[in-house]
Amino acid sequence: MMKKLNKKLLLICCLTALFCIQNLSAQISTPIKNNKKNSIDSLIEKKMDQAGIVGIGAAIIINKKLVWTNGYGFADKENKIPFSPTTIMNIASISKTFTGFCIMKAIEEGKVDLDEDINHYLPFKVFNPNFPDEKITLRHLATHTSGLADRYPFYTDSTYVYNGQKPEPLGDF
Structure with a gap:
C-alpha cells in the first residue's frame, strides 16, 4: 500500500511541477513570490487536497538558477511541523529516472561507456564476492544485473543519513 501511495505521490509531484513550469512563463515578468493569488501555491495546494498529500516541497529552476521554492503542508502532521524547502525526504526510486537520464x-x-568496468570510474574497488573475476559495468548497475545484493542487512534505515553524516565512506560500505 505504501509503495503505491509513494508512486502516486511522486507522479503527482512531477506532473504538478511540469504543469507549473509550463504556466510559469506568464508570471516571469513579476516576482513569483508576490504573485500569490493566481500562483503556483494555489495550484499545488489544490492538487495536494485532491490527492490527500500531507506535505510536499517544490522548487523551480530556470537557466540553472533557483528562482522559487516553497514547502506545503506538514513534514510531521501529528506534531504540526511544517514542510519546508529544506525538509529532508527519502527520494527512493524516483532517483532512478534522473540517474538513468544522467x-x-x-x-x-x-x-x-556502458560496458566499461565501473572500477575505471571509481576511486575504490567494487566487485561481486560471488564472481570476483567478473567486471561490473554501468549497464549491469543500470539494469540491476550486477549480481550485487542491496537487501538486509545492507539496505536498511541505517543507510539513510542526514546532514552529510555518513556512518562510513562509500568505498568501505
Missing part, C-alpha cells in the same frame, strides 16, 4: 547524457557526450 548516465545516458554522459554516454552521449562520450564521458562514460
